[in-house]
Amino acid sequence: MMPVGNLARMVVGNTLRSRRHFVLSAFGIVIGIATFVLFLASTEQVGAVLEKIFPLDQVQVVAPRASLLGKDISKKLDDGIVKTILTRKEVASALPRMNLTFPAFGRGDFEGNDLKFEVGGFADGIDPSFVRDDERVQAQFKDWDSMNDPKRVACVPPPASPTQEVIQSPPAPGIANRPVGIALGPDGQPTFDKDGEPIYGNPCPDPDEYYCDSIDNRCHHRVPVVMSPTMIELYNGQFAKSHGLPIADTDFVKFVTMRGGLSAMRFSIGLGLTTIAGSNTSIQHRPRRVEAVLVGISAKAMPIGMTMPIQYIERWNREFQGEEAATTYSSIIVTLKDKTQLAVFAQWLQEKLDLRLEDSLGQKFATVMFVIRLVLVLISLIIIAISAINIAHNFFMQVTERRRELGLLRAVGATQHDVRMVVLGEAALIGLIGGLLGVGIGVLLALGVDYASAHYLPRFPYKPATWFHFKWWIWMGGLACAAGFAVLGGYLPARKASTMEPAQALTQN
Amino acid sequence: MAPQAPVIRLRDVTKSYGVGAAKTQVLRGVSFDVDKGELIALVGQSGSGKSTLLNIIGGLDQPDAGEVEVLGVDTLAATDKKRAQIRNHSIGFVFQAFNLLDHLNVLQNVTLPSAFARDPKDVDGRGREALRRVGLSDFANRRPGELSGGQKQRVAIARALFGQPTLLLCDEPTGNLDSETGREVIDFFRELNAKDGVTLLIVTHERRISSVAKRVIAMKDGMIVETTDEALAAGSAGPA
Numbered sequence: 071m072m073p074v075g076n077l078a079r080m081v082v083g084n085t086l087r088s089r090r091h092f093v094l095s096a097f098g099i100v101i102g103i104a105t106f107v108l109f110l111a112s113t114e115q116v117g118a119v120l121e122k123i124f125p126l127d128q129v130q131v132v133a134p135r136a137s138l139l140g141k142d143i144s145k146k147l148d149d150g151i152v153k154t155i156l157t158r159k160e161v162a163s164a165l166p167r168m169n170l171t172f173p174a175f176g177r178g179d180f181e182g183n184d185l186k187f188e189v190g191g192f193a194d195g196i197d198p199s200f201v202r203d204d205e206r207v208q209a210q211f212k213d214w215d216s217m218n219d220p221k222r223v224a225c226v227p228p229p230a231s232p233t234q235e236v237i238q239s240p241p242a243p244g245i246a247n248r249p250v251g252i253a254l255g256p257d258g259q260p261t262f263d264k265d266g267e268p269i270y271g272n273p274c275p276d277p278d279e280y281y282c283d284s285i286d287n288r289c290h291h292r293v294p295v296v297m298s299p300t301m302i303e304l305y306n307g308q309f310a311k312s313h314g315l316p317i318a319d320t321d322f323v324k325f326v327t328m329r330g331g332l333s334a335m336r337f338s339i340g341l342g343l344t345t346i347a348g349s350n351t352s353i354q355h356r357p358r359r360v361e362a363v364l365v366g367i368s369a370k371a372m373p374i375g376m377t378m379p380i381q382y383i384e385r386w387n388r389e390f391q392g393e394e395a396a397t398t399y400s401s402i403i404v405t406l407k408d409k410t411q412l413a414v415f416a417q418w419l420q421e422k423l424d425l426r427l428e429d430s431l432g433q434k435f436a437t438v439m440f441v442i443r444l445v446l447v448l449i450s451l452i453i454i455a456i457s458a459i460n461i462a463h464n465f466f467m468q469v470t471e472r473r474r475e476l477g478l479l480r481a482v483g484a485t486q487h488d489v490r491m492v493v494l495g496e497a498a499l500i501g502l503i504g505g506l507l508g509v510g511i512g513v514l515l516a517l518g519v520d521y522a523s524a525h526y527l528p529r530f531p532y533k534p535a536t537w538f539h540f541k542w543w544i545w546m547g548g549l550a551c552a553a554g555f556a557v558l559g560g561y562l563p564a565r566k567a568s569t570m571e572p573a574q575a576l577t578q579n
Numbered sequence: 580m581a582p583q584a585p586v587i588r589l590r591d592v593t594k595s596y597g598v599g600a601a602k603t604q605v606l607r608g609v610s611f612d613v614d615k616g617e618l619i620a621l622v623g624q625s626g627s628g629k630s631t632l633l634n635i636i637g638g639l640d641q642p643d644a645g646e647v648e649v650l651g652v653d654t655l656a657a658t659d660k661k662r663a664q665i666r667n668h669s670i671g672f673v674f675q676a677f678n679l680l681d682h683l684n685v686l687q688n689v690t691l692p693s694a695f696a697r698d699p700k701d702v703d704g705r706g707r708e709a710l711r712r713v714g715l716s717d718f719a720n721r722r723p724g725e726l727s728g729g730q731k732q733r734v735a736i737a738r739a740l741f742g743q744p745t746l747l748l749c750d751e752p753t754g755n756l757d758s759e760t761g762r763e764v765i766d767f768f769r770e771l772n773a774k775d776g777v778t779l780l781i782v783t784h785e786r787r788i789s790s791v792a793k794r795v796i797a798m799k800d801g802m803i804v805e806t807t808d809e810a811l812a813a814g815s816a817g818p819a
Contacts, residue, residue: 071660076694087682478678481639482738483667483695486659571641573634576678 072488081495088468095464096504098457099552102450103508107548108515109446111538113439119534120435129412130428131155131402131419145424147399154423155404160411166399168383169194172353172390173344178337183315188346189339192375194400195383201296203368210365213381214291221275225282225289281361292336293362295378298371303532317529335364341386353390401428454555461497461559469493469567476567477575486568493564494557501556505549512548513540584651586746586778587613587636592645594631605631606642607801615745618772618779620789623798629782630750632798636780637670637748638662650745667695671739675751677731679723685710686719689737709737713767729760736767747771749781753788765791
């Protein structure tokens with residue numbers, strides 16, 4: 071058998087000397103691979119954006135809705151259900167979510183605007199271990215009130231508002247001396263002005279992170295909150311424009327930093343308060359105020375609303391709605407060890423627990439994306455297959471034109487296998503070079519599309535900075551596909567070349 | 580002392596081309612032996628089957644039936660790899676049409692067989708030595724297109740000699756050369772046979788080659804019709 075080095079030298083030499091043949095053979099491969107990588111990279115990126123909006127790695131278990139005479143009699147999701155789900159071998163983890171079950175009302179200062187918004191119905195809680203998006207979120211997103219916190223010192227809260235309206239605290243820049251609590255002097259005593267009026271301010275030792283709670287008159291860490299990227303996109307797409315507010319940068323941390331850091335993203339929550347007229351929810355506690363802070367953006371947060379550590383929600387539900395509300399989960403997020411076990415798990419869930427999986431938009435989009443990707447990849451594969459036929463045609467012509475040369479190789483010691491490998495090697499090399507050119511053209515086209523998108527497409531929710539994600543396997547797949555199809559195209563000509571009788575090849579014209 | 584095995588041993592070799600009515604019988608039971616060191620001229624009219632016979636001996640073509648033994652190897656039973664190995668190591672071919680590769684220079688053409696050899700030693704040195712022997716030392720970097728017909732044939736001979744073959748098979752080696760150049764080539768073959776002991780089987784129309792050959796085998800219609808030397812060692816000269 072021919073040594074590999076000699077084979078490589080012969081293949082390269084033969085390819086370089088017949089440029090016309092190379093161009094004719096490689097043209098289709100270049101076009102095919104360019105479309106192949108472009109389609110794959112675009113569907114990969116679009117799929118990634120969709121998965122960011124609708125995470126696919128978890129499923130939500132919910133109880134089917136049931137009511138009798140206007141009363142909700144849906145099956146209760148509790149710790150017992152969670153434990154039962156955890157016994158399944160296909161389940162990696164099961165973490166409950168709990169909705170805030172009573173009215174709440176938020177108020178905060180943003181860009182000098184006094185924003186008011188409903189929190190009740192738009193807030194839930196989840197185990198902090200589930201939200202590990204970045205270091206800041208990991209450090210901040212936890213149940214501060216259950217910890218032994220040395221900063222939980224005594225303080226004097228501000229006087230209650232006569233209208234029970236939620237009070238923004240602490241004052242935002244430019245809104246001075248809004249009463250939020252009596253400031254403490256160096257001696258730890260309340261401070262007063264020259265008229266004997268108390269000086270209001272945040273009395274807590276670390277006012278950026280703590281507020282003075284009106285229930286136990288102690289400083290508490292603000293309730294950490296995360297929001298989903300959907301909220302930012304909704305803000306950018308509609309809210310910011312209609313309210314004349316600045317667009318949030320895709321890098322949210324950068325956006326927040328420019329506005330004074332996370333401490334600027336604070337707001338108050340009036341538990342038990344609402345702006346909805348006609349709300350007739352009965353609550354077991356008088357309304358009170360807590361303060362929260364947005365600590366980050368996470369796809370784990372509820373899509374429309376805010377998410378906080380579940381312990382806060384449990385305590386508030388217990389305080390305002392009783393024990394039943396504090397032990398009933400709204401859903402259970404189940405992470406499966408293997409996505410292919412989803413059908414088995416769903417069937418068991420329905421048959422044994424009378425529960426179901428929440429309809430997942432993510433899965434629907436994933437299916438649509440899969441079909442789109444399949445169609446696009448098929449189109450590009452058809453182009454490549456046609457180019458393989460073109461390669462076969464060109465190589466058949468080449469073998470006929472070079473039959474004397476191939477016959478001579480046999481005469482000086484080449485085996486049939488050697489001749490086959492020479493022809494296949496040339497086809498593979500054409501495929502590889504064509505593939506490289508195709509990938510290059512694909513990347514250039516992608517850059518062009520991204521440029522046009524950035525400069526000529528209007529902004530819309532989730533508009534990506536790039537429409538393409540060239541993962542390593544797309545590059546490698548493109549090259550492998552190019553070489554593979556080229557070899558496939560060269561196979562029959564190579565077979566013909568190798569089985570040609572050398573005597574005839576050497577004597578016939 | 581035991582008699583040396585023949586370099587070539589043919590028995591009842593037949594070959595035909597085409598099928599049905601278009602079938603042409605090219606060889607009809609050819610048998611003869613060639614001993615080491617012989618210089619044999621294979622003569623006959625066009626279509627007599629001499630080139631086909633040469634190709635079968637060189638393993639470039641396969642007979643329909645018969646026995647072909649070259650350098651002790653039954654080439655019909657041998658694998659393609661084994662036949663290629665014999666061609667690479669022990670047989671040199673010289674063709675009427677030279678069959679040089681225009682995209683390679685002279686030295687690369689001469690050393691072409693090394694591409695298919697395992698661990699060939701001193702490829703360039705051996706190539707240059709082969710060129711020296713044919714008097715083309717200064718032409719190593721030329722392209723075949725820059726050479727005359729005689730020079731091309733000498734390059735082809737140098738390529739055939741590159742592997743220091745035991746057997747040289749030449750198919751009308753002077754057919755495309757003028758008489759003077761043809762004479763030089765014939766002289767070279769004679770010298771090669773006399774000094775190096777290389778066995779030569781030359782298919783030719785050239786009377787001068789016949790005159791220098793130790794044996795002349797004449798073919799007609801696929802059969803051996805005459806041999807000018809002693810009787811064949813074994814077998815018959817043609818079908819009964």
